[in-house]
Amino acid sequence: MKGRTSILFLFLAASLGLVWYNHQHHQYGYPFMQLSSGISYKRMMPGNGRKIQHGEWVIFSFEIKKIADKKKQAAQAQQANGATTIANESNILWQFNDNLVKPYKQLIEVIGMVEEKQRMIFKCTPQHMLADVDPLSVEALLKIFQLKADDKLMVDITVNKIMTDAARMEMVRKKAEDRAAQLEKDKKLIIDYLKEHNIPAETTDAGLFYTIDQPSQDAPVVQNETVAVHYIGKFLDGTVFDTSIAEVAKAHNLYNATRDYKPFKFLVGNGEVIAGWDKGLPLLKKNEKARFFIPSALAYGEKGNSHIPPNTVLIFDIQVINIGS
Numbered sequence: 114m115k116g117r118t119s120i121l122f123l124f125l126a127a128s129l130g131l132v133w134y135n136h137q138h139h140q141y142g143y144p145f146m147q148l149s150s151g152i153s154y155k156r157m158m159p160g161n162g163r164k165i166q167h168g169e170w171v172i173f174s175f176e177i178k179k180i181a182d183k184k185k186q187a188a189q190a191q192q193a194n195g196a197t198t199i200a201n202e203s204n205i206l207w208q209f210n211d212n213l214v215k216p217y218k219q220l221i222e223v224i225g226m227v228e229e230k231q232r233m234i235f236k237c238t239p240q241h242m243l244a245d246v247d248p249l250s251v252e253a254l255l256k257i258f259q260l261k262a263d264d265k266l267m268v269d270i271t272v273n274k275i276m277t278d279a280a281r282m283e284m285v286r287k288k289a290e291d292r293a294a295q296l297e298k299d300k301k302l303i304i305d306y307l308k309e310h311n312i313p314a315e316t317t318d319a320g321l322f323y324t325i326d327q328p329s330q331d332a333p334v335v336q337n338e339t340v341a342v343h344y345i346g347k348f349l350d351g352t353v354f355d356t357s358i359a360e361v362a363k364a365h366n367l368y369n370a371t372r373d374y375k376p377f378k379f380l381v382g383n384g385e386v387i388a389g390w391d392k393g394l395p396l397l398k399k400n401e402k403a404r405f406f407i408p409s410a411l412a413y414g415e416k417g418n419s420h421i422p423p424n425t426v427l428i429f430d431i432q433v434i435n436i437g438s
Contacts, residue, residue: 145236154235160228163275165209170281172274173224174203180236180265199258199266204273208281224270232271292410296320299408299426306349306426307406320408321392327402332436334381334394339438341376342394345430354420376434387412389427399436405429 145153165171177200209225227233255262276284303322307314314322334340346355353365359374361367379385381394389407397403409415409424417423 154223154226154233156227157232157234157269158230160231160272163229164227165225165272165275167209168278170206170208170276170278171224171272172204172206172276173227173270173272174205175271176201176269178267178269179260180267199260206281208278224272227270227272229272229275232269234267234269236265236267291415295415295424296408296410299410299424302349302426303406303408312404314404314406317392317396319388319392319411321389321411322406323393323396324404325397325401326404327400327432329398329400329433331399331401333398334396334433334436336382336395338381338436339378340381340394340433341378341435343376343432343434347428347430349426349428390429393431394433397431397433399433402430402432405431 145155147153176198179197179199181197223233223235260266300320303314306312307322312324314324316322343357344355345353345358345361347353353361353367356362356365356367357374357377359368362369362372362374379390382391384391387407389405389411392411393403393405393407405428407427407429409426412427413421413423413425415423417425421427
């Protein structure tokens with residue numbers, strides 16, 4: 114969810130009538146270049162000469178930082194360059210077609226200049242909105258990222274790969290093959306685990322394995338409804354990596370005094386959680402306790418996250434505390 118919002122903010126940053134800052138000798142040591150359109154930029158590493166063409170696909174990464182004003186820089190001396198990261202996304206896939214080019218001309222101009230394997234930095238403030246930008250959307254995004262309209266931003270973009278439509282289709286086919294192969298590996302790991310621990314689990318067509326350990330006759334969980342659950346997340350070796358229960362967190366040296374340990378609420382089937390949860394929760398009822406054995410394709414996949422390695426099978430102990438708001 115946060116990732117999609119971060120990408121939307123990048124749209125915003127380039128869709129607004131931006132005021133560009135041409136600081137001649139900031140931390141990068143040489144001046145920004147400026148286009149006739151007013152966009153200022155700096156190339157930080159060379160590319161291979163290839164630039165994106167209309168209809169092609171681009172895989173890119175970006176980081177957006179808020180630059181502290183001079184009065185706050187001294188107080189933020191501990192932070193690199195007095196900047197705070199507000200969004201950081203990797204390997205985003207976009208197609209440069211009319212649906213993207215027309216609404217986001219400034220962003221297209223910037224990325225269109227960047228060669229494959231090249232990195233570029235530009236600066237802006239989300240200040241002068243264009244007439245076709247919805248003010249309510251702008252206000253909501255600024256609130257999410259705790260920004261003001263005149264805050265100084267630094268956007269760091271790297272174009273990782275440029276592909277024709279045929280190359281993109283081949284990439285999709287290869288990834289589908291890899292995911293299918295990984296799913297079979299994960300299912301074998303889960304089946305072996307279940308046999309070793311004598312756990313009689315059910316399975317779904319998607320590859321989710323589950324057990325209902327404490328049945329209930331209460332109302333079932335349904336799609337597009339808010340549910341509150343307690344959970345314990347574990348690896349196959351029994352290591353607990355996350356939980357909503359304070360006592361469990363303390364027992365496994367995961368306790369964070371700043372965290373509010375309480376049932377986790379989310380909208381089922383809306384992509385707010387991993388696919389294994391979205392597919393598994395509708396199998397349960399209020400007050401039921403269950404265990405989900407989730408292949409990596411229905412969890413954090415080939416990327417993993419900061420706490421979970423790539424292609425990792427996960428186990429979740431789930432208790433449905435409440436259904437509805």
